[in-house]
Amino acid sequence: MRILIPYIFLLIASQVSAQSDEKQIKKTSQVSLEGMLGISVGNDFYAVNVGGPLLFLVVNENVKFGVGALPSIYLLNGKLGARLGVSPRIDFKNIALIAPFYHRDTTGEWIWSVGMG
Template sequence: MKKYVITALLIFSAVVTYAQQQPATTDTEPKKTMPKNVEAGFDGMLAISYGSKSFGINVGGPSLKYKFSKKFKVGVGAFPSLFVARGKAAPKLAVSPIVEYSHLMFITPYYGFDAHNNPIWTFGVGYRFF
């Protein structure tokens, strides 16, 4: 039994020594990156949107935008929101197209359907802090 343990330890130490001597392999494939005019991330923004008999207070969430210039961007994003309709407030997640100029954002959040199976859309303005 002792002979097998010593043999296993010798083989293990030989394998470890051989692995340490091998050069690290380098990746020859270039890393894929997003184009410079596309940006994805979280928006640090606050917005107010108003629709028929309802309004929402929206905060920035994940977004994907295309940069036309340094100040002008167009994209789509998801906004965690406090949605107020008929005097009742409820948290909802809105999905919205975004038009951004400098720090000013124009959004049209979509909240889903109401109890009467009508789509809920609002239109609003927001400010991006960073």
């Protein structure tokens, strides 16, 4: 009898395994990466923007509205710098309309620009 116990256990385990395989539901998952490279211009201000973290409201497959952060390299009054901008964003198909704004700590002013990505 002691010799039969492992075989009985294997037989039961194989039956449970076979039944659980039949009941599995197929799940689909999708992994994607979304990004944006844009250029924006303002009053004596030019920036190259990269789409950062965004919060979107998806209207349909072609239109999205959102707001997000834009890591940017900018040229202001002939001086090059890097700054994190914040921007509302409207996406239509593969075009992103952006209006990034940046805060300058030294002067306390806000720099606005508009662009496309």
